Amino acid sequence: MTSKLVPIHVTPNHEVIEASGVGNLLDRIRPEWKAKQLVQRVTKLLHADPSSACQRIFNASIHDLKEKIVIAGIDVAAEAAKQHKLPPVIRVEDIEDYSVLRTIELAYRIGLVTRPDYKKLLRSYDIRKDLEHEDDEYEAGVEDCVYIFSTCVDVVLSRDPVQLIKLTDIKSIIEQPSAVTLNEVVVDEYRYAPVPRQLEIYKFLVSTALDKKQPDIVQQNSYNALFALRACTPSQVVLEIGAALTLRAGKAAPELRLARVAIAAGAFPYLRKNQIKLLFQEYLEVMRTTGFSWRKFASHGELLRNLLEIGGLDYCPDDSLASLVEWLVLCYVGEPGGYGAGQNRKVFYSNVGAPLALRLLKETNKPAGVLVSELGATSMAIKAALSNEHVARRFHSVLDEIKA
Secondary structure, eight states: OOOOOOOOOOOOOHHHHHHHTHHHHGGGSOHHHHTSHHHHHHHHHHHHOHHHHHHHHHHHHHHHHHHHHHHHOHHHHHHHHHHTTOOOOOSHHHHHTOOHHHHHHHHHHTTSSOHHHHHHHHHHHHHHHHHHHOTTTOOOOHHHHHHHHHHIIIIIITSOOOOOOOHHHHHHHHTSSSOOOOOHHHHHHHHTSOHHHHHHHHHHHHHHHHOTTSOHHHHHHHHHHHHHHHTTSOHHHHHHHHHHHHHHHTTSOOOHHHHHHHHHHTOGGGSOHHHHHHHHHHHHHHHHHHOSSGGGHHHHHHHHHHHHHTTTTTTOOHHHHHHHHHHHHHHHHOEEOOSGGGTTOSEEOOTTHHHHHHHHHHSOSSOHHHHHHHHHHHOHHHHHHTTSHHHHHHHHHHHHHHHO
């Protein structure tokens, strides 16, 4: 005679659950959720029915995520849903109708939870399904309680809703009739905004900085705002901006304005190599036409400051780098003086261009010191200049400054 197998119900040791600190996690829940009946019910169920307590705390976190999605903005949710092929979001009711899995994914896609937290929530969902659908064979163990409670509380219920920065907030700042910079509060709000909102703001700033129809002050404010936000802008946003600027530049060398904005946005390295090559070839030709002579000092300020604004030597292709460094060295060292109104000056050099030339040589990740040393031995123009002892001293001072 065979005996009928009866499912074994394993009830967690309540003392072990108490010792695990699961109950203490509830103290970290935000006050507005603590006051809700759902969480109060969880507290009562925790020792009597851990499985139900786990399911209820998980359900509370999903409700909280839905509320946070609505607070973040239906426009952001709609764009994220469209990009990631989730059910369309048009109204608040659409969020309410989202399934648990879709809610977790949408919260992740708009940046309310990180990827590691997203995976934790999915794992908690799997545990909750086991508890919900296999109740006669499976009951929550201590490890289930700890995992679900810690995830739901730490990832969702303890965190305040995100008050998203809006495009209109940025627009109102940069359109002021005076020079402005973004303060730390605005930058932090942008930093924690979902990627779709960051992309919207970044596109607006790039477009405004490039728009010649905008007042000069608005263009400059947009340019400054890009610099302020660049460090906290995610790579996918910068990549998309880089692709748009590449397309805008076309097959020609990028305009100086576009190159400056690309640098400010951190997107310059994502332009095509041939575009960057053409840009520096054309810029080097302008520098040669202008000349490095001290007599051209009035043109050197704008010329070299613009070069700084497109990254200086950092993005200069190798086939133009030596020529560019040679021009900067010759601008700095100058030529023999001692005549005319400046007869007491041993060397004549551009008072405007020389400091900027030295800055360009110093502030680069390229091996400027090596290049300058090599050019001292190979460049006919530099060797001719160094035949004067006073000019040679200025050349050696360049090497000292670069190595310092």
